[in-house]
Amino acid sequence: MMFVIRPDNDAQYSRLIQNRLRATNRERCAWLRANPSAAETRNFLAFDGGQLIGGAVGFVRFGWYFLDLLYVDAAYRNRGIGRQLLTAAEHFASDRQLVGVRLDTADFQARGFYEKMGYTLFGELADCPPGHTLYFFHKTFTQPKEKP
Known part of the structure; x- marks a missing residue:
């Protein structure tokens, strides 16, 4: 039997x-069976008047809030806006009783x-991007639920 491996960016195949x-993971993980919802996007935005000046972009998955992006325009940095955006995401996670x-x-x-x-730093990956290090952090609010 011969298998063919080819590059393909078709969104249909990705889905x-x-x-x-996801179906295989649900078969193997009781938590995923009990919590089948897809990722929920939750963003927090900062405005000066009507102008967007920053935001925290993330999503809920596996009982965690994954902060994907946090950005504040250069002219607005060092004014506590990043802290306020991150705190808003943390309050959301805590209020939802996320881990x-x-x-x-x-x-x-x-x-x-x-x-x-x-x-808390829990990991790092060298050369991502090349010549730099990517750091992985978490902040825990609740104890993870035990395996059934």
Whole structure:
């Protein structure tokens, strides 16, 4: 039997693979069977008047809030806006009784900021992007539920 491997960016195939993997994961994980919902996007935005000046972009999955992006326009930095955005995401996660917030940041971004905000480093990946390090952080609010 001969298998063919080829590059393909067709969204239809991507969805099909995602659906198959999610079904397999639900078969193997009781928590996923009990919590079958797809990722829920939850963003927090900062405005000056009507002008967007920053935001926290993330989603809920596996009982965690995954902070994907946190950005504040350069002219508005060092005014506590990033802290307010992150705190809003944390309050959302805590109010929803999520386990916590998980994020990553590169060495040229905001590692010190997240450490000051009480985040715990749990991993790092060298050369991502090449010549730099990607750091993985979390802040836990509740104890993870035990395996059934």
